[in-house]
Amino acid sequence: MTHPARPQWLRRPDHATPGLAFGADYNPEQWPREVWRDDVRLMREAGVNIVSLGIFSWARLQPGADTWRFDWLDEVMALLHDHGIAVDLATATASPPPWLTAKHPEILPVNARGETIWPGGRQHWRPTSPVFRSYALRLVEALAGRYADHPALAAWHVSNELGCHNVYDYSDDAAHAFRTWLRARYATLDALNHAWGTAFWSQEYGDWAQILPPRLAATHPNPTQQLDFKRFSSEALREHLRAERDILRRYTPDVPVTTNFMIMGGTKGMDYAAWAADVDFVSNDHYLEPGPQGLDELSFSANLTGNIAGGRPWFLMEHATSAVNWQPVNVAKKQGELARDSLTHVAHGADAVCFFQWRQSAAGAEKFHSAMVPHAGSDSDVFRSVTRLGATLRDLAPLAGAHREQAPAAIVFHWESWWAAEADSHPSDLLRYREEALDWYTAFLDLGIRVDVVPLGTPLAGYRLVVAPILHMISEPVAEDLRGYVESGGHLVTTYFSGIVDEHDHVWLGGHPGALRDLLGIRVEEFAPLRRGETVPLDLGLDASLWSEHVQVTSPDVTVLARYAGGELAGRPAVTRRTVGAGSAAYASTCLGPAGLTRVLGTLAEAAGVASELPPSVRGQVELAVRRQDEVRYAFLVNRTDRTVTVAGMAGEPLVGTRGPDGGIAVGPRGVAVLRQS
Ligand code: GAL
Numbered sequence: 030m031t032h033p034a035r036p037q038w039l040r041r042p043d044h045a046t047p048g049l050a051f052g053a054d055y056n057p058e059q060w061p062r063e064v065w066r067d068d069v070r071l072m073r074e075a076g077v078n079i080v081s082l083g084i085f086s087w088a089r090l091q092p093g094a095d096t097w098r099f100d101w102l103d104e105v106m107a108l109l110h111d112h113g114i115a116v117d118l119a120t121a122t123a124s125p126p127p128w129l130t131a132k133h134p135e136i137l138p139v140n141a142r143g144e145t146i147w148p149g150g151r152q153h154w155r156p157t158s159p160v161f162r163s164y165a166l167r168l169v170e171a172l173a174g175r176y177a178d179h180p181a182l183a184a185w186h187v188s189n190e191l192g193c194h195n196v197y198d199y200s201d202d203a204a205h206a207f208r209t210w211l212r213a214r215y216a217t218l219d220a221l222n223h224a225w226g227t228a229f230w231s232q233e234y235g236d237w238a239q240i241l242p243p244r245l246a247a248t249h250p251n252p253t254q255q256l257d258f259k260r261f262s263s264e265a266l267r268e269h270l271r272a273e274r275d276i277l278r279r280y281t282p283d284v285p286v287t288t289n290f291m292i293m294g295g296t297k298g299m300d301y302a303a304w305a306a307d308v309d310f311v312s313n314d315h316y317l318e319p320g321p322q323g324l325d326e327l328s329f330s331a332n333l334t335g336n337i338a339g340g341r342p343w344f345l346m347e348h349a350t351s352a353v354n355w356q357p358v359n360v361a362k363k364q365g366e367l368a369r370d371s372l373t374h375v376a377h378g379a380d381a382v383c384f385f386q387w388r389q390s391a392a393g394a395e396k397f398h399s400a401m402v403p404h405a406g407s408d409s410d411v412f413r414s415v416t417r418l419g420a421t422l423r424d425l426a427p428l429a430g431a432h433r434e435q436a437p438a439a440i441v442f443h444w445e446s447w448w449a450a451e452a453d454s455h456p457s458d459l460l461r462y463r464e465e466a467l468d469w470y471t472a473f474l475d476l477g478i479r480v481d482v483v484p485l486g487t488p489l490a491g492y493r494l495v496v497a498p499i500l501h502m503i504s505e506p507v508a509e510d511l512r513g514y515v516e517s518g519g520h521l522v523t524t525y526f527s528g529i530v531d532e533h534d535h536v537w538l539g540g541h542p543g544a545l546r547d548l549l550g551i552r553v554e555e556f557a558p559l560r561r562g563e564t565v566p567l568d569l570g571l572d573a574s575l576w577s578e579h580v581q582v583t584s585p586d587v588t589v590l591a592r593y594a595g596g597e598l599a600g601r602p603a604v605t606r607r608t609v610g611a612g613s614a615a616y617a618s619t620c621l622g623p624a625g626l627t628r629v630l631g632t633l634a635e636a637a638g639v640a641s642e643l644p645p646s647v648r649g650q651v652e653l654a655v656r657r658q659d660e661v662r663y664a665f666l667v668n669r670t671d672r673t674v675t676v677a678g679m680a681g682e683p684l685v686g687t688r689g690p691d692g693g694i695a696v697g698p699r700g701v702a703v704l705r706q707s
Contacts, residue, residue, distance in 0.1 A: 034426050035078045035115055036342065036380045038310055039183040040284045048078075048426035050381035051419055052114070053401050054347065055080035057105050058089045059390055065105060068388060069112040071407055076419025077114060080387060081346065082106070083172075084119040084189045085151065088126035091168060099175055110181035117287075117346075118182055120172060120273050122165040123189035124151035129164055136161040139200040142245045150394075152194040156265040157206035162272060169273050173280035185281070186346075187273045187288040190314060191266045196298035198262070199242045208237050210261045224533040225253040249454040253534045259448045263300045270307055285309035289346040292330045292337070294318050295463070300444040302337055302484030311338035314347035314385070317370060319360055322471055322623070324669060328373055328652060329470045333442055333482040335378030340433040342380035345371070350384055350411050351399035359397065365699035367414045368421060369667065372685070372701040375425065376654035376665035378433045382422060384415075424684055425703060428663045431656035436479035437639045438494040440469055443485035443502070449534055450501035450526055457558035459575055460526060465498045465620065472626035474669065477641035477648030478634055479655065494520045494637040496630075500527040502534070503544035512548050518611035520637035522630075523549070525576045525618050526556075541578075542616075549616045550584025550607035557598065565619070567603050568594040569628060575620035580605065590615070590632060604629055606636070613637070643676070650674045651696060662706040668696040681706035 034048020052072075057065050072080070083090070083102060091097055109116055130137060130148045136158045138146040146153050154161045165188075176182050215221040218234055227233045232251055234240055243250035243258050274286045289312045290301045305311055313334040317323050334343055350367050352359040362370070371382045389400035403411045447462040466482075473480040481492070485507065489495050495514065500523055503511075508528070515521050528542030537543020541553040557577045559565060564572040569591045577593065580602045591604040606615040615633055617626075634640070641648050651674055652667040664681060668674050675693040686702030689695050696702045 034423070034429070035183065036429055038285060038342070039079070039115065047429045049375070049422045049429050050079045050344065050383070051075075051422050052077045052079040052381075053081070053384040053387040054084055055082050055387045056085065056390070057082075058086055058101070059393070060388065064388070065108060069108055069114065071402060071412075072114055072387070073112055074407075075401065075412070075416045076423060077387075077401075079115045079117055079183060079381070079383070080109065081117040081119060081186050081383065082109075083121045084186065085124050086119070086121045087124060087168065090121055090172075091126065093128055094132065097171060106176065106179055106181050110179070114181070115183035116179075116181040117184040117186045118172065118176055119186040120165075120169045120188060120277070122168055122273065125154050125161065125164070133160050133164075135202075138195050138198040139203075141197070141199050141243070143199070146195070150194065154195060155198045155200050155202050156192075156195060156262070156269050157198065157200075157202045159202070162269065165269075166272060166276060169276045173277050177280045182281070182284055184310075185277045185284055185286045186312075187270055187277070187286060190289055190291050191270055192263070192299045193291060196262050196266065197258075199244050203242050203265075204240075206265060207242055207258065207261050208240055210264065211240060211257065212237060214257070225251055225257075226533075226535065227251070252452055252454065255452060256445070256449055256534050259298065260300075260445070263298060263303070263444075266299060267304055267307060270304070274307065287312040287344060287346075289314045290334070292334045294326065297444075297447060297463075302442075302444060302486070305337045305339070310341075310344055312344040312346040315345065315374065316349055316353055319356060319358070322467060324370075324373070325471045325474055326467055327370060328377065328474070328654075328667070329467055329482055331374045331377035331379065332470075332480075332654075333484070335433045336481050336483045336487065338378065340378065340435070342378055342430060342432070344381040344383070345374045345379040346381070346383050347385040348374070348383075349399050350401055350415060351403075352397070354395055354398040361399070363699065365697070367411070368418050369699045369701055371418055372421070372665065372703075373652070373654075373667050375422075376652075376656070376667060376701070378656065380429050382418070421685055427684070427705070428656055428658070428703075431658040431661070431663055433481070434655040434657040434662065435491055436481045437492065438473065438478060438480040438496070438634070439487070439489065439492040440466055440473075440480055440482045441485050441487075441495060441497040441500060442466060442482055443500060445532075446485075446499060446501040449530060450499050456556045457576065459558070459561060460499070462499050462501075465524060468621070468623045468626055469496050469498050469630070471623040472630045474652055475623065475627045475649040476631055476634065477643040477651070477653065478639060479642065479653055489514045489519060490517065492519065494522070494634060494639045496522040497527060498524045502530050502532060503528045503537075504532040508544040511545065515548060515609045515612040515614050520613045520615070520633070521548075522615040522617070522633055524616070525578060525620070545614070546583075548607070548609070548614045549605065550582060550587040550614070551602070551605055551616055552581045552583050553578045553618070554581070555579050565596050565598065566594040567591045567619075567625075569625075571621060571625040571628065573603065573619035573621055573625065576618070577603070578618040580616070580618045590629065606633065644678050647674055647676050651676060660707055664704045664706055666694060666696050666702045666704070668698065668700045671698045673697050673700075676702070679704055
């Protein structure tokens with residue numbers, strides 16, 4: 030059997046040529062043996078070359094504390110290998126079996142109210158439980174020992190979506206580990222008392238043992254305690270990841286280890302920018318959000334994933350062929366969306382396109398979640414679309430290994446600002462960090478300007494324009510970096526509620542936004558958030574919402590780009606821009622939404638000398654994303670509309686799509702074209 034193409038960075042048989050990976054989570058334990066044969070036959074037909082195996086197989090692999098059953102997995106691994114399908118083998122620790130929770134109920138998580146999270150679903154384990162850890166690592170050791178030399182083994186998949194359901198555990202194990210983490214962070218109780226501002230409300234600690242996770246309290250728990258608990262909880266899961274990974278590396282130093290991140294929508298608990306250093310390649314799961322910005326959000330997440338991976342190729346571990354089962358209404362994908370969604374991830378650097386899951390379950394909580402082989406079977410539109418996608422990915426094999434090409438502009442993303450800005454006891458509960466960042470991204474897409482979504486800490490020097498929306502938490506070194514960026518000619522844009530607190534969540538005093546006040550040449554004495562549904566007009570003819578501020582200009586280098594045109598703030602500056610040598614620092618004091626931001630960003634981008642690379646007639650209708658390998662560029666044109674869009678004037682040989690007689694590339698409704706440009 031020949032081995033189909035798959036990425037070079039996976040362990041692979043020598044005779045497999047490099048290409049893109051294509052596959053799914055494969056859960057053969059849900060099916061009788063006869064179905065397995067059909068599975069591998071259909072996988073070949075669809076062009077599948079990799080599957081993730083064993084993700085929820087703990088109970089089947091280890092039916093009792095000292096009973097192991099690997100025979101079925103041996104058989105599946107061999108069957109897959111015989112059909113040229115590689116395996117991303119899971120460590121199977123995601124969902125502990127009933128015998129384990131019955132024997133050791135002390136591994137079950139506890140919520141902030143002190144209630145136990147019982148078995149019955151999945152991922153019911155405490156990230157800090159030493160008992161859970163020892164059972165999990167025993168299983169990892171058993172799997173690593175058994176399959177280390179298996180020829181099908183291409184990568185290791187640690188657990189599954191670490192923190193999906195169990196990121197916040199308030200148990201006694203968590204309390205104990207939290208104290209250890211705090212000691213390492215602060216060394217002394219004095220330092221902790223200062224950082225947490227415990228002089229307030231009589232909260233001073235006299236002994237480490239007095240400290241608890243922020244459990245249900247009479248009113249708002251201490252904000253820095255809450256923030257540190259978020260930091261700690263992300264780190265606790267990372268520690269689990271590293272513990273499993275270290276065992277795998279010991280057995281198979283040549284097999285890369287990954288775990289699937291959840292860079293999407295509201296998944297907020299894990300600081301993946303930090304986690305990326307712990308895996309051999311970055312993997313992400315993504316599920317489309319319903320609504321007008323769904324595709325933009327997909328692109329935003331893929332873009333951020335690619336930049337967290339340092340621009341290197343990454344692995345799309347899960348997405349859906351059609352509907353999911355966990356949204357209030359689970360909308361089926363429309364014609365073309367399956368391929369468009371997949372290829373948008375590839376456009377942003379994915380070298381693997383995988384789905385949850387291979388065959389749609391007949392039983393269990395996810396039986397109405399789509400799959401590559403739906404309930405209807407292979408005689409179905411979904412399977413035909415899957416097979417067509419497999420063929421398209423084969424056509425794209427030459428781009429395997431290509432990196433993201435840096436864009437002229439960047440949006441800075443910062444988990445800690447997300448956590449801190451959306452905390453309780455703030456000026457407004459309505460503020461949404463990620464939505465503001467996404468609105469800026471949509472504005473870039475609407476202008477047809479390429480932008481990278483980068484984690485805070487990414488060197489900014491190569492970007493002409495940098496937008497840092499709601500960069501709420503700014504430490505002194507970060508403030509210095511931003512100043513340095515602007516002083517060396519960079520163009521910075523930031524927004525309301527940025528630069529308000531330092532790394533301990535203490536307010537920068539003297540007027541907002543303390544950390545950036547001088548750089549922006551403004552001073553804000555008071556916030557004036559707006560109620561739900563309330564808007565305030567700006568003199569640009571736009572309506573702003575959510576937030577407004579009393580902005581005073583303090584530097585003669587500031588130009589006011591927009592003013593409030595109604596209400597208490599009428600006549601006051603709303604959007605400002607200060608020139609600083611060849612650079613600038615701009616500020617939007619209110620929430621403008623995608624349409625308003627497109628207007629404002631258009632002006633700011635022009636002033637920064639950043640322009641669209643697309644012909645004017647298609648800007649906004651098509652997203653351009655570029656990957657590059659040495660002198661070869663791969664330009665992706667993603668049609669954001671439901672109509673055919675013809676893109677003129679783009680050089681290159683189409684790998685996907687065709688050139689019309691007039692030389693234009695016609696990108697069909699929800700379609701994607703890919704051009705190879707040398
Ligand atoms: C992911 C998970 C998969 C499956 C999928 C459904 O969160 O890793 O196992 O549940 O969601 O969308």
